[in-house]
Amino acid sequence: MIEDKNQARTSLAELGEFGLIKHLTQNFKIAHSTTIKGVGDDAAVLDFKNKQVIVTTDLLIEGVHFDLSYMPLKHLGYKAVMANLSDVYAMNGMASQITVSIAVSNRFPLEAIEELYEGIHLACKNYAIDLVGGDTTSSVTGLLISITAIGEAKAEDVVYRNTAKTNDLLVVTGDLGAAYLGLQVLEREKQVFEVNPNSQPDLTNYSYLVERQLKPEARKDIIKLLKDLDVKPTAMIDISDGLSSEILHICEQSNVGCNLYEEKIPLDPQVIATCEEFDLNSTTIALSGGEDYELLFTISQEDFPKIKANPHLTVIGHITDKSHGANLVTRAGQQIELTAQGWNSIK
């Protein structure tokens, strides 16, 4: 029967806007005592008592930020939440609530939006986040997602970008460049598929890269780790646009310079192997790749013993006077000015 081959397709118009919101949000549980009122009124009501409130927002557009031909909707939902939580953690805060607004064209049936919300739901569950509001509307073309994340921190715990000091150490979490390479691998497979729709992609050698692209995790664990280690960074930022651009933000806003050591940049073996295969410079990829959602922070040198040998943290350089500039020190010992695109000599 032909009907059996069809996936379920329920038109969004059947539910209406209020019905859709109710349907999509019914399985979301409230986890935080700070959430006084979630979905269902003109606005959400939150109570943070004596904590400060951290607010960040992101907008993701189909065809600009994601390509549904290789990004499953569930992963997209998950990743959209991660991108926002990462910004809250980068303030040394704990994320607690999100609002999610989506616009969808009529090419999306209810089942597609349910899949997107499955990913959002999983992200909320894994990170203990309350969905407290949003908006659902139609779009003329494609899908777009706007998420606002809200978190909390004690006033004395919040870490800004503009407070790095000369001689501080520059520390990065995890490893870099994998998410960008994952995207290159997926785009190559898409091109192969377009030429030969029967080809079966073998992504075994790229599993880590593809996972970093399709299912990134925000570093909530690092915020806990830093508290456990009794380390308060002097400045912090999340790495969404590539290491180089984020280091420059810290340097500019803190009015300092830095030395970043090429040989210290943490790279996964799959990143090194795939860079060789694609004939790419792995340092360039780490500096400019983006979407890693790792954290970059500076610490006072006296905190070094506390973080030393921690497998999640790598010291990649140190802060200098502003007059020194922001520089990459290559493996050959050469000092090259950092730019938002990587470094100046390869532009």
Place this chain on the structure above:
Amino acid sequence: MIEDKNQARTSLAELGEFGLIKHLTQNFKIAHSTTIKGVGDDAAVLDFKNKQVIVTTDLLIEGVHFDLSYMPLKHLGYKAVMANLSDVYAMNGMASQITVSIAVSNRFPLEAIEELYEGIHLACKNYAIDLVGGDTTSSVTGLLISITAIGEAKAEDVVYRNTAKTNDLLVVTGDLGAAYLGLQVLEREKQVFEVNPNSQPDLTNYSYLVERQLKPEARKDIIKLLKDLDVKPTAMIDISDGLSSEILHICEQSNVGCNLYEEKIPLDPQVIATCEEFDLNSTTIALSGGEDYELLFTISQEDFPKIKANPHLTVIGHITDKSHGANLVTRAGQQIELTAQGWNSIK
């Protein structure tokens, strides 16, 4: 010279994302002591001390929510902020911050986005709102705006939708239906213009309607007025989708019924005259028109003397037991069931 006729067109790509945000937000001043950190870090940091935090968000899409052929960008920016503030006021809170995310296709030059932000800036100035964050990105088609508004209230002052009680009075602010009629007038003018581009629209007779559509004001003044009058509504909602749908929200969520008196619904003389001209039923327009951004609330009967004869407030009905249903009492004394679309007999 041909060049003199051209409006300035600066490509957004020239500025880059960070340059654009800096450029657009440089004139925004911080007005609230609750804003610890606004634009310029991974997230904003707010401090509400012992107040509760109110959060609401809205998404506006070109071709769905607005038509730039008769909605000037400055007005669009202003209105987008109003729609969000209105939701905060509807919780009996004071709005204090917004985040603004926009996506624009490359048909918009910098000057267009500046105009949009002029409207946002004016709204922030008029309502004492701090712009504390956002996102700026490109879109595949058209313009979209996602705004999140944040406000504050003492826990005991917050007013929800689900707390109306039997015998409470149903009160509405301002007058209804004008924004919807303003849209009808503008759409008619657009059609005339398309047939004859040299025609000059004469909107003198519709000035109030057009202003309500293009430059609505959120009712911050009512929240202050209610405090001055020492009236705390028992339930409240803003009228963005038409009176009927909002009354039903209060009735359903509060588990009550109501009588709404047709003859009490406040209408501006221009609404009455234009309804006659367009051969529309003014009650239908008030019930279903939408975009009025007035407030609908219920008060205890004992508070009636405090609001009596106030020109901003009209008692339009009262709350009944749920078993009574939600009804419109017509001028002829007939009782008709209210539906989200108006009332049942005219569907």
